[in-house]
Structure formats: C-alpha cells, structure tokens
Amino acid sequence: MSKTFTVKAEAREKVGKGAARHLRRTGMIPAVIYGDKQDPLPIAIPYKETFLALHAGGFMTHVGTIEVGGQSIQVLPKDYQLEPVRDFLMHVDFLRVSEKSRVTVEVPVHFENEEASPGLKRGGVLNVVRHEVEIECPATAIPEAFTVDLTGLEIGDSIHASALTLPKNVELTITDRDFTIATIAAPAALRSEEDEAEEAAAAAESAEAQAESDQED
Missing domain, CATH: 2.40.240.10 (Ribosomal Protein L25; Chain P)
Known part of the structure; x- marks a missing residue:
C-alpha cells in the first residue's frame, strides 16, 4: 500500500x-x-x-x-x-x-535485475514504452509501484501487461489487449550490422537469380 x-x-x-x-x-x-x-x-x-x-x-x-x-x-x-x-x-x-472508494490512478513501473538480462549484457537497450500503468483499485490499497524482473531477457524480448503481478482487487483500465510495457532493443551498432547483412544476403540472392537466368538464356 x-x-x-x-x-x-x-x-x-x-x-x-x-x-x-x-x-x-x-x-x-x-x-x-x-x-x-x-x-x-x-x-x-x-x-x-x-x-x-x-x-x-x-x-x-x-x-x-x-x-x-x-x-x-x-x-x-x-x-x-x-x-x-x-x-x-x-x-x-x-x-x-x-475504504469503499475505488479510484483510477497511474502507478509507476520499476525494473530490477538488469545485470541478469543476457540481452542487456550484450549491449541491448531497455526501451521503456510505459513508465506508468493506469489501474482501478480501492483508494486505500493503491500499489506503491509495479516491479518487473528482467532476469533472462534477451534482445528482442518484450514485456507485456500480463507480466505484472496485480494485487487483489486491482485491475488494469486497458483490458482489450496485452499492451507492451518495455522491450529489450538491439543497440544501434548491432542493428546496422544486421541491416548490412540482410542487404548483402538480398544482393547475393539477386545475383544468383540473375546468373541462373543468364545460363538458361
């Protein structure tokens, strides 16, 4: 509380x-x-x-x-x-x-165990989409914060609302989707390398296709 x-x-x-x-x-x-x-x-x-x-x-x-x-x-x-x-x-x-009142409030989201995330160790970036989450709950039982454990998360992993542990009588106001709270994003250098690799692979495939076409001719 x-x-x-x-x-x-x-x-x-x-x-x-x-x-x-x-x-x-x-x-x-x-x-x-x-x-x-x-x-x-x-x-x-x-x-x-x-x-x-x-x-x-x-x-x-x-x-x-x-x-x-x-x-x-x-x-x-x-x-x-x-x-x-x-x-x-x-x-x-x-x-x-x-004690009977129910209120709508925004509660902060905290992240722990960053050192236990392989993705962050490899240079990944914690991209926080929502620093706060809106909930409805009893006025006398508002959570201080939600804590998300990053242990084991790799680059490309996402943390969704379903990962939150909600206390009794606490409900999310957004219920029509499992919205994203944060992601482990690849560092800019790694993204550039991946883009270059994809472009090289695409160029190689195009060259092979052209060579096959020339042989058929």
Missing part, C-alpha cells in the same frame, strides 16, 4: 484571485476537497509542506488525511496547478475517499 501524509488545513471563507493571492503571501495555497456526494470544501494548506510532498514522488497515488475544522478527511490528490514560469505551486484538488 502507498504511503500516507497528513496536512493541517484551514477552511477558506473567501475564494477568488484576490483571496488566493493573499493566501500565497502568507505561505499558504488554496485547495479544495470534493467528491463523495458532498459539497466542495475550499481550504488553505501550507505551501512548503505540500510542495515537498509533491516533489517527494508518488504524491498523486498517496492517500492522505487533511485535518480541518475538527474533522479528519481522507483524500487522494487528483490535480494540481503550477505557475508556468517559476513552477510555483498554485492550487491542489483533493478527492474525498473512504
């Missing part, structure tokens, strides 16, 4: 650009909690604490608790806005969740 976080927030009575600017000058940023068939709750959260959580990794897959107005509300970050020039955190949207 993913890690959790706790944020102490304040309820916001005023909304709008002016109120948001005032919050940011005091080291807070505007946010909102919505969902679970309840009215949206505008809140203010500490900028520094939230910024560090965002850049620690996995922020969008970590269920947290927001303490506000005497309540402890379980939430999942669903969106955030950054100031386009300075990457200043401007706003965060949180979704209310419970």
Whole structure:
C-alpha cells in the first residue's frame, strides 16, 4: 500500500484571485476537497509542506488525511496547478475517499535485475514504452509501484501487461489487449550490422537469380 501524509488545513471563507493571492503571501495555497456526494470544501494548506510532498514522488497515488475544522478527511490528490514560469505551486484538488472508494490512478513501473538480462549484457537497450500503468483499485490499497524482473531477457524480448503481478482487487483500465510495457532493443551498432547483412544476403540472392537466368538464356 502507498504511503500516507497528513496536512493541517484551514477552511477558506473567501475564494477568488484576490483571496488566493493573499493566501500565497502568507505561505499558504488554496485547495479544495470534493467528491463523495458532498459539497466542495475550499481550504488553505501550507505551501512548503505540500510542495515537498509533491516533489517527494508518488504524491498523486498517496492517500492522505487533511485535518480541518475538527474533522479528519481522507483524500487522494487528483490535480494540481503550477505557475508556468517559476513552477510555483498554485492550487491542489483533493478527492474525498473512504475504504469503499475505488479510484483510477497511474502507478509507476520499476525494473530490477538488469545485470541478469543476457540481452542487456550484450549491449541491448531497455526501451521503456510505459513508465506508468493506469489501474482501478480501492483508494486505500493503491500499489506503491509495479516491479518487473528482467532476469533472462534477451534482445528482442518484450514485456507485456500480463507480466505484472496485480494485487487483489486491482485491475488494469486497458483490458482489450496485452499492451507492451518495455522491450529489450538491439543497440544501434548491432542493428546496422544486421541491416548490412540482410542487404548483402538480398544482393547475393539477386545475383544468383540473375546468373541462373543468364545460363538458361
């Protein structure tokens, strides 16, 4: 299960650009909690604490608790806005969740045992097609990451979604195909050699065919 976080927030009575600017000058940023068939709750959260959580990794897959107005509300970050020039955190949207909630999230894919892959040892390249995989799962049981074992993989081998070990009640959102997650690609030098060999073989076959044709004539 993913890690959790706790944020102490304040309820916001005023909304709008002016109120948001005032919050940011005091080291807070505007946010909102919505969902679970309840009215949206505008809140203010500490900028520094939230910024560090965002850049620690996995922020969008970590269920947290927001303490506000005497309540402890379980939430999942669903969106955030950054100031386009300075990457200043401007706003965060949180979704209310419970033990019964199911959510759609993107979970990172990690790779291990690269040293045990014969293809990579021969100079092959790990070509990652999907760094994250979208799943549907209980909000309180989001996997931290999926791990793919590269042991024994050769150049030309592919890793598909079926290779992932899904925990109980976790489902892939793409179910109509066994999509590719990564491949072990040949290095550029080897590909060039193979192309040259194929061209030489084709030229030889063409020459043989021409020679046979000349003999028949």
